[in-house]
Amino acid sequence: MVAPPDPFAVANALGLVAFGAAGALKGAEADLDPFGVVVLGLLTAFGGGALRDVLVGRTPASLLTTGDVTFAFVGVAVAVVLSLSGVAGRDHPALALADSVGLAAFAATGALVGVDAGVSPFGVVLLATLTGVGGGSLSDLLLTRVPVVLREDFYATPALAGGVALLAVRAANVAPPAPTATCVGVTLALRLAAIRYDWSLPSL
């Protein structure tokens, strides 16, 4: 019998590939040199997970295994090919899509690590949010831009909702990978809808 894939491992790999690509595409759009593009891709991929692990007192897996690194490089490589082939130009939806997938996948890993570390329900939701928005915010900071988390209302909100959804499905005793899949699905759906319909709240 083949063992079913670990929900954390799947979400983690998905997030690393997606954010590696999103960070590299963002770097290419900002006219960084090739090395800067790679660095921005790797930092975007590793940033949220490193923040998550450091907050609960773990050594980031990206330092311990070679798997995480491989996934991040795959994402960067895909982005470089897309950029060089001219497929992904400025404001191409590929960047928004990759970033949304990374947000959703990392929100799930943050919530799972929070549950595993025994933090409070609020802590689980906060870890989901921070892990989801961490990579994109770090790459914005490095490019000296106000992070998207402050510019757009519905960037952190979907990750937060995903964390709440994961807790709700777990509380209903639904077996894995349902909680993880629900978290990824809720976050991704809300984020893509927010981009598509340009959701925002009025200023104070």
Place this chain on the structure above:
Amino acid sequence: MVAPPDPFAVANALGLVAFGAAGALKGAEADLDPFGVVVLGLLTAFGGGALRDVLVGRTPASLLTTGDVTFAFVGVAVAVVLSLSGVAGRDHPALALADSVGLAAFAATGALVGVDAGVSPFGVVLLATLTGVGGGSLSDLLLTRVPVVLREDFYATPALAGGVALLAVRAANVAPPAPTATCVGVTLALRLAAIRYDWSLPSL
């Protein structure tokens, strides 16, 4: 007999409310959307303490308990009410006051955690300073502003002096909560005096 309140808990609650309000007011002045205002308030409230806890190898209390979260939200809520009611407009002293109280309260929590973790006297003063200035610096960074700690001479200095004062009062064997109260008082008095009298040092 009622147990006296724990000095750390009091300073921590005070700092969370004050920085939650200061961060939210700063976000409103920067014309962020409502969600951005809340996010900036929470990150300002949690930033310094998270830095402090991670540096001494603890999981931040904001992830473990709901108390910290509640205090931060109280500060954000007060700021939102003040903003909406037009009481706290641009350059209103409420922002400077809330920020000064947060600086003083978190300097004390940083020093107390440093003493508890057995770091060196310099480490205690450094933790007091970093914990005090962490929240305001993080919110400045997110708004892509040069952090106030680099722009003003007497922002980190009061927190540093507060840390030294806490060590001095402890060394004199004065019972709690005197060391904590002295740290908060010294930091707050110096910071408010620096704002009132516009203290600065000449450029090199």
Place this chain on the structure above:
Amino acid sequence: MVAPPDPFAVANALGLVAFGAAGALKGAEADLDPFGVVVLGLLTAFGGGALRDVLVGRTPASLLTTGDVTFAFVGVAVAVVLSLSGVAGRDHPALALADSVGLAAFAATGALVGVDAGVSPFGVVLLATLTGVGGGSLSDLLLTRVPVVLREDFYATPALAGGVALLAVRAANVAPPAPTATCVGVTLALRLAAIRYDWSLPSL
């Protein structure tokens, strides 16, 4: 018999003095006030090592001992004297040299800590790179500049090569301090050559 100096301790002291000076010179060039100059020097000196220690779950040595602090202050003091005496003006090579030495020395401490913590070979190289570029990137961020690591191709590359060199010399069973010395030498030589000959890669 006199015990030979510990390679880590030597590289660490060298990096603290060099980055303390580089950070303070950068602050003086940015027209910060004297206190800001000192703060930027200290944060540049401590930033990379703190990141390194937090990632492997250690409390940063700068909090535990007074030695690290002393070295950082020596670097800051040298920079202040150079600035006041007019020796180190804008674009003076002293800043680039101090920054390159700090990069090389901290790359070595990052690699050594990584080996000691039992991380993967990639993790060792990543820690060498992050520890090397951490201080300079943090000071750039605080000045709201795009970090040099994203602006220049051959800033992170030399630290990365130094980490690989340390692993290679260790794998060849050469006795200490050869691995550390090789890492510092390779990093410094590549970085200085990159500055001297203006190495860069074409944009994507």
